[in-house]
Amino acid sequence: MSFSFVREQMVEPAPAPVNTAGPIAWARRNLFATPSDSLLTILAIVLLVWAIPPIYGFVMPNFLGGDAVPPGGTVEQCRVETAGACWAYISARMTFFIYGFYPAEEYWRPNLVFALGTLLIIPLAIPRVPFKRTNAILFFVVYPVVCFYLLNGGVLGMPSVPTEQWGGLLVTLIISLVGIICSIPIGILLALGRQSKLPIIKTLCIMFIELWRAVPLITVLFMASVMLPLFMPQGTTVDKLLRALVGVTLFSSAYLAEVVRGGLQALPRGQYEAASSLGLSYWKSMWFIILPQALKHVIPGIVNSFIALFKDTSLVSIVGIFDLLNTVQAASSDIDWSSPTQAITGYLFAGMVFWVFCFAMSRYSIWMERRLDTGHKG
Amino acid sequence: MQMQKALVSIAIAASLGLGATAAQAATLDDVKAKGYIQCGVTGGVPGFSAPDANNNWTGLEVDFCRAVAAAVFDDPEAVRYTPLTSQERFAALSAGEIDILSRTTTWTMSRDTDLGIMFAGTMYYDGQGFMVRKADGIASALDLSGAAICIESGTTTELNAADYFETNGMDYSPVVFTDQDEVVKAFEDGRCDVYTTDSSALAAERSKFGNPDDYAILPEIISKEPLGPSVRQGDEQWFYINRWTYYALLEAEELGVTSANVDEMLGSDNPAIKRLLGVEGDFGAPIGLTADWAYRIIKHVGNYGESFAKHVGPETDIGLERGLNALWTDGGLQYAMPIR
Numbered sequence: 027m028s029f030s031f032v033r034e035q036m037v038e039p040a041p042a043p044v045n046t047a048g049p050i051a052w053a054r055r056n057l058f059a060t061p062s063d064s065l066l067t068i069l070a071i072v073l074l075v076w077a078i079p080p081i082y083g084f085v086m087p088n089f090l091g092g093d094a095v096p097p098g099g100t101v102e103q104c105r106v107e108t109a110g111a112c113w114a115y116i117s118a119r120m121t122f123f124i125y126g127f128y129p130a131e132e133y134w135r136p137n138l139v140f141a142l143g144t145l146l147i148i149p150l151a152i153p154r155v156p157f158k159r160t161n162a163i164l165f166f167v168v169y170p171v172v173c174f175y176l177l178n179g180g181v182l183g184m185p186s187v188p189t190e191q192w193g194g195l196l197v198t199l200i201i202s203l204v205g206i207i208c209s210i211p212i213g214i215l216l217a218l219g220r221q222s223k224l225p226i227i228k229t230l231c232i233m234f235i236e237l238w239r240a241v242p243l244i245t246v247l248f249m250a251s252v253m254l255p256l257f258m259p260q261g262t263t264v265d266k267l268l269r270a271l272v273g274v275t276l277f278s279s280a281y282l283a284e285v286v287r288g289g290l291q292a293l294p295r296g297q298y299e300a301a302s303s304l305g306l307s308y309w310k311s312m313w314f315i316i317l318p319q320a321l322k323h324v325i326p327g328i329v330n331s332f333i334a335l336f337k338d339t340s341l342v343s344i345v346g347i348f349d350l351l352n353t354v355q356a357a358s359s360d361i362d363w364s365s366p367t368q369a370i371t372g373y374l375f376a377g378m379v380f381w382v383f384c385f386a387m388s389r390y391s392i393w394m395e396r397r398l399d400t401g402h403k404g
Numbered sequence: 405m406q407m408q409k410a411l412v413s414i415a416i417a418a419s420l421g422l423g424a425t426a427a428q429a430a431t432l433d434d435v436k437a438k439g440y441i442q443c444g445v446t447g448g449v450p451g452f453s454a455p456d457a458n459n460n461w462t463g464l465e466v467d468f469c470r471a472v473a474a475a476v477f478d479d480p481e482a483v484r485y486t487p488l489t490s491q492e493r494f495a496a497l498s499a500g501e502i503d504i505l506s507r508t509t510t511w512t513m514s515r516d517t518d519l520g521i522m523f524a525g526t527m528y529y530d531g532q533g534f535m536v537r538k539a540d541g542i543a544s545a546l547d548l549s550g551a552a553i554c555i556e557s558g559t560t561t562e563l564n565a566a567d568y569f570e571t572n573g574m575d576y577s578p579v580v581f582t583d584q585d586e587v588v589k590a591f592e593d594g595r596c597d598v599y600t601t602d603s604s605a606l607a608a609e610r611s612k613f614g615n616p617d618d619y620a621i622l623p624e625i626i627s628k629e630p631l632g633p634s635v636r637q638g639d640e641q642w643f644y645i646n647r648w649t650y651y652a653l654l655e656a657e658e659l660g661v662t663s664a665n666v667d668e669m670l671g672s673d674n675p676a677i678k679r680l681l682g683v684e685g686d687f688g689a690p691i692g693l694t695a696d697w698a699y700r701i702i703k704h705v706g707n708y709g710e711s712f713a714k715h716v717g718p719e720t721d722i723g724l725e726r727g728l729n730a731l732w733t734d735g736g737l738q739y740a741m742p743i744r
Contacts, residue, residue, distance in 0.1 A: 122455060125459070127459050127461075127485075190487075191484075252495045255499035255500075255501055263500065346489055352447065355447065356455055356487075359608070361722060362721070364721065365614075366613065369585055
């Protein structure tokens with residue numbers, strides 16, 4: 027009989043060696059792996075130490091250790107040589123940045139538009155929420171019409187507010203939303219048209235796309251606002267904002283068409299043939315088979331176009347439309363708040379607003395991509 | 405600038421060719437039909453036309469549009485404002501998008517004769533000036549020899565400065581930027597000794613500095629920049645309404661009629677005041693207005709001096725002296741043709 031030792035308990039797991047776990051190991055692995063890594067890390071730290079304190083000091087108010095004047099401060103506080111950002115000025119002119127020249131007693135109308143938009147877009151963006159079709163129709167078709175009548179007035183006893191008085195964030199959002207909503211269908215149709223076997227349709231689509239893509243947006247806007255009125259009979263004027271809307275929409279739909287075409291070309295021929303062999307008509311095969319796959323492929327490209335469009339809306343300021351950036355520029359000549367950092371604070375504020383919207387779009391697109399990922403990704 | 409000028413000229417020539425502006429409707433009738441005046445303004449020049457704290461347009465040039473609205477509608481608020489860039493302004497006027505262009509526009513011969521517009525008057529006699537640091541102890545532009553001067557590139561400002569220094573046999577080193585804000589920043593940071601632009605803008609920019617009192621604007625004005633409202637060519641009635649609105653603003657100041665005392669002045673014995681306020685004679689009818697057209701202007705908007713003091717005068721943050729814009733009786737250039 028021979029004994030063999032049988033251990034009845036598992037050995038306690040020993041902690042990993044110090045140099046393979048914990049913050050030190052993480053730093054060694056990620057920051058100081060090679061001499062060049064170490065050098066880059068040190069350079070980056072030096073850069074941060076050099077850049078962050080002044081920026082922090084400029085942006086943060088007194089009670090957080092900075093020089094900025096918080097909302098509620100006075101212009102005298104901003105007029106000191108050492109003052110940081112003048113947030114008091116931003117909060118004092120906030121209504122101008124949001125509504126432009128919209129009459130103050132009618133602010134409830136843009137507010138209602140903002141609220142309705144938020145109410146509709148949140149359930150639309152969350153996949154679990156039911157009634158997607160109704161929701162989409164409400165948002166893409168009903169909402170713009172309601173918005174127009176709400177903002178423009180002249181119905182139901184609401185006083186009329188002409189578009190010259192619209193401004194600020196309101197106009198920025200209107201231009202980008204209209205641009206996005208209208209350019210999706212136009213862009214898809216153009217992309218399909220460009221793939222079409224019918225020569226006239228194909229030529230027209232190519233001509234349209236290549237024309238709009240070959241012209242800078244600023245030229246389009248300038249033409250629309252300066253030249254167009256001169257070519258029209260006296261007395262017939264097309265609304266300035268409408269002209270910009272049409273220009274922005276056509277411009278972005280040309281870009282979107284090319285993005286969608288990329289998606290269409292990425293689909294294997296077999297998908298088209300399979301759809302045909304099922305006996306589906308052209309539109310049905312596009313709607314059920316081709317477009318869902320093609321669009322999914324190009325979500326990053328589409329969102330990229332939208333982000334570019336959102337930022338491009340600031341170009342309308344050159345034709346005298348008061349979008350967010352233009353209100354900030356106009357307010358920076360406000361003598362009541364004139365101070366050394368007035369203009370910089372304004373631009374900082376505009377930059378932050380643009381960043382928030384673009385970053386949100388970007389994150390949503392990444393999330394959507396992951397959700398729709400069906401394993402085709404290489 | 406040349407390119408833009410050329411573009412605008414081409415555009416306007418094209419429109420004339422198409423006959424778009426050939427047959428002018430009477431602007432006064434159009435304006436009365438729509439119930440408001442469409443007034444082209446700047447995108448925000450403090451004191452001249454800029455949004456105030458309540459997001460309403462305000463300023464000396466805005467007051468001109470309000471004055472015309474008061475004369476036509478007895479309501480200074482019957483104005484809608486179209487902010488225009490300097491490139492768009494003339495096309496917008498020619499195309500009929502606006503009825504009055506009151507947008508810090510310099511009255512020059514080529515604009516008056518070549519662009520299909522007519523200037524109704526000069527709301528502000530501006531001119532290019534110099535700003536220096538008080539600490540440098542410079543008292544006159546003639547002391548500026550050898551100075552580094554901050555200038556916005558591609559403007560008439562740059563050319564005027566070059567002319568001035570050459571004429572007076574002085575040297576200078578230009579420090580050129582493309583953007584107004586950059587120029588101001590460079591001057592404030594001490595990258596140059598002198599900042600030059602139109603004197604009204606100098607005053608507005610100075611008020612933005614941390615210590616405005618450390619800076620002085622030199623007395624010399626080296627160019628002529630008469631800023632005035634303009635209207636479309638080919639509609640004399642509308643032109644006269646604008647021109648005489650301007651004269652009424654001046655005449656009222658000369659006669660001492662203000663928005664505060666205009667009602668008392670109705671009982672004045674001075675025949676000039678009687679004619680101005682429509683107590684005696686009807687000077688409104690020939691230009692399509694009522695007899696009390698000038699009374700309405702003064703009642704609602706005030707006289708020129710009141711507007712000046714309210715928007716750009718010494719009491720405001722802009723702090724401009726009357727200078728050339730004083731009445732002729734005070735040694736200035738503002739002179740109204742007699743109403744009789």
